[in-house]
Amino acid sequence: MARTLLALLVPEAEPVVGSFRELYDPSARRGLGAHITLIYPFIDSELLTPGLLARVRDVAAELPAPMFRLAEVRTFPSVVWLAPEPSKPLVHIATALERAFPDHPKGGGAFPDFVPHLSVARNVQQEKTAVINELQARLADHGPIYGWCESLSLLVSENRRWREWASYPFLY
Template identity: 40%
Template sequence: MRVPEAEPAVGAWRERLDPSARAGVPAHVTVLFPFLDASRIGPGVSGEIGEVLGRHPSFEARFDHCGRFPGALYLAPERDTHFRRLTEAIVERWPDHPPFGGQFDDIVPHLTVAQGQDEAVWEQVEADLLPELPIVARITSVALLVHDGTRWRQRASFPLRKP
């Protein structure tokens, strides 16, 4: 899900420290990666994605703190239930595509800011971001991004149900 409200705070850091940003991925929270190969996403699959996601209400997300994974710094939502439910719904429909290939036992919704840096860089990024928090975003749709071999591009956007 795109989070354009975060771009003013994280955009420059992402452009510098997150390879996905340089490849065209905007500030976002991932619903499911990896997903179907782009060649398999035709009108039928797009319709199914829209049906699954359209059952879920739009919501407000509040990113109020930073978190870290090994090798990554991210913004974390105050409550992640809505994000988790969207991921769970897509995985339920496409069970052969677990989040991150099944590498992790738990879904941790997050907005990646930087990857592959040392502790001193994390501390600098986090110190810069903390005064910008919380970032409040209205999540009304889910974007489908596909990779063309060089860059990520939005192929479709699926609206969430109005609450």
């Protein structure tokens, strides 16, 4: 049995955030690239049936592919992250998934409000200010990161490594 995740992969962010994520995000060291989580945990891999996978496919097929930019650094208490703008299309995708899978709320249900974000550094305390400053400097040099996710990804964690199990294209 393995955990699964529904997410939007954002490879365009890797040149800016990849080295931070390698240092400060354990999921990066386990093979998970830059991403925006929609539902985690999703459904244990043993429970993924053809019907369930078809439901994920159908949800994605009804939604437009989200386009966004990442230009603003924000924080949660121990997380440094990039804010996608506009965020409304991402909330719409997460809400559609939550309607299709009510037992698996967006964001895993751990927080009262779903906030789309691309985590750059997790579990940071003392180094948080330095990470924020360096990330802001990189964004100033690079400019905003533009993302266009053509598909929704279902990822699975097996043997402490993440891999893409399936990809579901959006409407357009």
